[in-house]
Amino acid sequence: MNGRGRTVRVARTAPDGRRYYEDFRVPLGPQTTILDALLYIHRHLDRTLAFRYACRQAMCGTCGVRVNGVERLACYTLLGAVPGRVVTVEPLRHLPVIRDLVVDFGPFFRAWAAIRPAFVPADNDGAEPARIRPDDPDRRVIDRHRECISCGLCYSACDVVGTRPGFPGPAALNHALCLVLDRRDGAGPDRLKPIDGPEGCWACHGLLACSNVCPKGLDPTGAIEDLKRLVAFGRRRNGVAV
Ligand code: SF4
Ligand code: SF4
Ligand code: FES
Known part of the structure; x- marks a missing residue:
């Protein structure tokens, strides 16, 4: 690191649970990340x-x-790419803060569990299980929604998550679409039932806040729009007004 430095303002938690901010001066190099800054603080300025x-x-x-x-x-x-005089680092939103920047991911994974996230092998009447080769066009459709690392950035960025407790959030809905599109999965239409409703995919206003922050380049907003279409077409097929 060179001699330059930046002020990093970190959200902290007092022993009595009170929240406050604390400023630290950290060295800045061309490749210094926010994580490097936090590690520097931890190693040299505040072990807590x-x-x-x-x-x-x-x-x-x-x-x-x-x-x-x-x-x-x-x-x-x-760190050097973040604009502004002071770089403020805070915990993710919509998740209980355990301490400082550490949050409890319980609500995120409970929402994930609510959409039946496990793959259900399709029943092929005793035939070989369905397979999808990497060069299969169906595989490419699924690939657009894979590689979620469950980081919760989209969950935090979503205002609807904060206002509608039943809304599963963008990552869970993106994962649901991934399974719905997978022809090897046997849960099919049952997957859409918990998603169809005012607290499900219809709560999403489609303003892209989730897609804008996804570090893996996924598009949960687009996935939710696709889910809405599938739900609506499914209802129409079943003779229900949409
Ligand atoms: S597009 Fe939908 S899921 Fe994404 S942040 Fe907005 S409301 Fe939430
Ligand atoms: S931001 Fe992207 S990678 Fe992270 S949980 Fe959401 S969809 Fe998954
Ligand atoms: S430490 Fe950042 S994604 Fe693993």
Whole structure:
């Protein structure tokens, strides 16, 4: 690191649960990430700072925070690229704060569980299980919705998650579409039932906040629009007014 530095303002939690902000001065190099800054604070300035990380290369999804109000992976965000005099680092929204930047992912994964996230092998009347080769066009359709690392950035960015407790959130709905589109999955229409309703896909206003922050380039907004179409066509097929 060179001699330059930046002020990083970190959301902290007092022993009595009170929230406050604390400023730290950290060295700045061309490749310094937000995670590097947090590690510097932890190693040199305050050993009590609590935050999560594991892979350090945008794969594990554990280091999500808000940087100047925008959801980011700490390991994948250059400190020098963040505009403003002070860089504010806060925990993700809509999840209970355990301490400092560490949140409880319980609500995120309970929403995930609500959409039946496990693959259900289709019943092929005793025939070979269905397969999809990597070059199969059906596989490409699914691929657009895979590679979610459960980082929760989209969940935090979604205002509807904060106002509609029953809304599963963008990541869960993106995963639901991934399974619905997979011809090897046997749960089919049953997957759409819990999604169809005022607290389901119809609650999404489609303003792209989730897609804008996804570090894997996924498009949960587009996935939810596709789910709405599938739900609506399914109702029409069953003779229900849409
Ligand atoms: S597009 Fe829908 S799911 Fe995505 S942030 Fe907006 S309301 Fe939430
Ligand atoms: S959809 Fe993207 S932002 Fe949302 S949890 Fe998955 S990887 Fe993270
Ligand atoms: S530490 Fe794994 S995604 Fe950042």
